[in-house]
Amino acid sequence: MRDKLDIQATTRTPAVSFDFMQNHLKITGESYPEDVTEFYGPVFTALDSYLGKLGSGTCRFDFELIYLNSSSAKAIMMLMDKLDAAAKKGAAVDVYWYYDKEDDTMQELGEEFGEDLENAKFHLEKMPG
């Protein structure tokens, strides 16, 4: 397994910063890729490989998304499902959803994703600043 997955942000894709050694994973920015599968495919692969070995370890995942289009929403749901499945298998998973306080759409979306988490612990927070 790799130690890290680092993908720089572009105008249309978020920064991905998965620090597997520190068990701290983060997605930041805007997400409306030309091709959702092409962008999220490698992210899923890296996450699957990490979560497969997590066992009863701890993991923190931060979502700091300013905007996502409807096809990205599906990809985010799949990330949430993977995290929840790892928690069901015994990992201590904390999911943080940060939203811009000026945009309640992203707050609502976070709540909707959070409602579906049965095993991972969900935290809804305002973005600082």
Next chain:
Amino acid sequence: MLASQLMDLRGMLHSQGVIFAYSGYVTEPVLSGVGEALKQKLTIDDADTKTLRSVFAVFVEQMQNIIRYSAEKAQPALAPASDPRALMEIRYGILTIGREGADYMVCAGNLVERSDVERLRAKLSRIRDMSKDELKALYKEQLRAEPEKGSKGAGLGFMEIARRASKPIEFDFTDVDATHAFFALKATI
């Protein structure tokens, strides 16, 4: 003559409050470029964050609908193997963004197959008549559902547009020829 013709076209758009208009083949880089200019204009207008994000979100969904589903398309018969993108079809549509007082309107139009009109009309009527809570429930249901046959995304685009809009969405169809109709969708934010 040339100047007055173009000036008339501009004047017609202007009189309807249109601040951006694109009519032609739409590609993902067009979406990126127009999207950046739109963000800049909204920032200059001093639109609040929620309005800016909502106008932009509706714009992205409307543009991607044209790119994926317009029934008017062009595709080269042969393209150099070195550039797989060159073989991709491009699709035609029209998109305008207008302003009326504090409201922004994002309108998109493209050809659709006449055989798809009733299905689209039923789907859009249902979404138009829903409350925000009903829309939220349907969105969640669709997020977990398998996309419909023929869908190239998550099947959430129209719902995302309706959720971001501040008024019910408006839509219309008009027959063009034996097999095609023109479809128009308007969202007010």
